[in-house]
Amino acid sequence: MARFLASERPDDFDAAVSQRALNAISDAEPIPFWTESVDIPDSNPTLVRNEHCDLCIVGGGYTGLWAAVIAKERDPSRDVVLIDKGEVGGAASGRNGGFMESSLTHGVGNGLARHADEIDVLEELGLQNLNQIEAAIERYDIDCGYERTGVIDVAHTGHPASYVDELREEHDTLRSMGQAVDWLDTDAMRAEVDSPTYVAGLFRSGRAALVDPARLAWGLKRVAESLGVRIYEHSKATDVETDGVGTLVTTPLGKIRCAQVVLGTNADKPLLKRVRRYMVPVYDYCLVTEPLTAEQMASIGWEKRQGLSDITNQFHYYRLTADNRILWGGYDAIYYWGSKTSVELESRPETWAKLSEHFFETFPQLEDVAFSHVWGGAIDTSTRFSVFFGSAMQNRVVYAVGYTGLGVAATRFAASTMLDLLQGRKTIATQTDFVRSKPLPFPPEPFRFAGIQATRWSMDREDQHGRRNAWLRTLDRLGLGFDS
Template identity: 50%
Template sequence: MVERALGAARSGVYWLEEAGAQPRYPTLSASTKSELTVVGGGYLGLWAAVHAKRRDPGLRVVLLEAETVGWAASGRNGGFCEASLTHGRENGQTRWPDEYDTLHKLGDQNLDAFEQDVSDLGLGCHWERTGTLAVAVEEHQVPWLQGAEHALDRDAVQSEIHSPLFLSGALDPTGCALLHPARLARELARVAAELGVEIHEHSAVVDIRTDKASNTVDVRTGSATVSSDKVILATNVFRSLLRRNRLMTVPVYDYVLVTEPLTQEQLASVGWSGRQGLTDLANQFHYSRLTRDNRILYGGYDAVYHPGRKVKDAYEDRPETFERLASHFFAVFPQLEDVRFSHRWAGAIDTCTQFTAFYGLTHRGRVAHAAGFTGLGVGATRFAANVLLDLLSGEPTPLTELKMVRERPLPFPPEPITSIGISLTRWALDRADHRQGHRNLFLRTLDAAGLGFDS
């Protein structure tokens, strides 16, 4: 069944293909000046550019992208736009107990403002405020959902989505929206350009340094330099231009399958009339959703780190992971045994030890950076862009005073310790998932040190 379902699946990102041809922006070919230079053409960089121009329409903003707008994580994620800024309630309450209520409120406000921007800016990104459904798929997970505001017993969860594996659930009706990742990136670029941002693709930045003679921060590509008053670094999973940040994140590969469009009969056999985002409660969890044309996107479980913090195209094709995902898909939805997959792909997630973005300033307060979103960056990057602009203003604001913004997480150790540690953690998490959730001494030690990890 798995072999047949994967037989015609092509290696390619469904979102990028569905969005079609995109506008191209010129390569930076001559040196220039800017008041703000943004490095990175993913969500964080694009939101920063848009926010900056909306705050000050006369500001000269240059955005430099190494490849094309939205080609990396911003164009190939699952399209879940969650309110959480802290990678979930438990992570936030553990790390920032005194300000979690504030962070939770800020997350809700950010998601509402995101939705307003979709309307005000005309962002054609297939926005759906559907919420999410979390499901228990093992008996030991059922108590974890008891007491949730919108808890669902077995019958109730089966009425939402039909699967023999779903034992109970909890519905969050407002805390998440679904969207089309690649279309969002392209629409943000369109809006940025209309606001006057100068976007340059295929303009990889190789160095950033202070020019004391001109009192500027020079951002250099292979062929030109932008002399900048201020800079935002939004390179996320890729090797940081700042030496101090090179041990702060590791690239972890996530894998995704997308089916062909379901027929009306197939869709009826699953239910899913609420079109919620779907996730299970395992450490090595799966996430799933419907696209606008009723394909099922199914991803997660394997979170693969390759030694040396490398990001390579070759890591994106991993047959054993796609076969595992397909087998899990048919366990969840056995009624779809005739469904075929049309696309398979992967992407690298910038993971840090606190599992949510960290922030900072360098070059005497003229260069701001953020990274480490750990897979929940679709909504959080909009918030982070405002944080970075506030930091560059030099004036304290409610955002810059947050402990989450002011403190740096622990770095990952150098190799080979990182590879050994991640391998041991994945092994221990797998054992926990198959031993009633029991976390062994190794995992409990990581938890106590603030280094707990899930997929």
């Protein structure tokens, strides 16, 4: 149990957090809601001998799973081995919010700022990718609660007026691009989902879906194995190197000799040192309520079950689960000195308390609701807020990393693109600057930590006052960023 009691508060604890918010998380289980299921698949064996294969995939999250499935679909005779340091879907892929956005660029606004010349192509590739995911879920009968409900970007009373203007501009931009979007004024927004804080919303109806993230990962594992992929769990890759005309992947108890390697390790410390300066891990935290009663559901509406997200830099994302719980996460994006990652960092009671307070500010009509689960985990971010690609060892090894929290759909695109890069295929995707370019690197420590903290402080100030300070304007000119 979380057991976060008022008597145990540290002296510097945020006094703005109410006792109600603390009581609501006091009995929450500190584990991801999605993984508490009787349907969790059995663990696979650990690699304890040397293996040979055509393709070795390192990482059993969405990136690796999609790569395995697509590789076998393209060539059933291809010998594929997938390894993971833990269990398939046990990291970010099994504990995220389950928002499946078609955008490959972390939204059209970010895409226009960084890839304006090819934004139409990237948006079309993203929509095709989402359609292909939906088709695969249907084709392989993956029971993952897939709902193509769309998402609403929400403006509320705590946002500066300029943010509402920017949201209206985004509506006009999306309309000009031929996308299905609806502007929601205060009454229309509250008719969709009722909160006294809402002032406007942008409903993007055709390019986003919701999913049970763990069940999607487990479903893809089942599909990969049915296609002949050999999966080893609790088999951490410690090194990748050239080996004659192929590559050698080393684990603690066995080695894999193969022709090619796909790296899908995301927030983990990259095996290739060259990647480490382009990506940092940040921790994101989340809550899930108990199932809402019929009366509680009636008090908030939400009949169309869309995903929701704030429009601020430090934003909340929230959605309904299949049994009408509310998943509520985001806001804090915590970077730890030296790009540190550990199981201990997945617990952050002060963030859970803050999120609980924000929840009740948004939905005061749910004052009697308690949270059943609280958790956290690392995601990989880059300075351009979206996935980037690369290769090494004479194109025998490819990687994709830096999804910045929008990888539930983009991982499939990345997997397909990496397989194309390995084969030297010229496709629409591989010829884009989006795939061929790298983000600007993060500086080394101590400048990395100091810069990220300054950026977080500045973003918080902008969310309060609507003005970008000199630090953020400088980052804009340099093409640098930090986001959750």
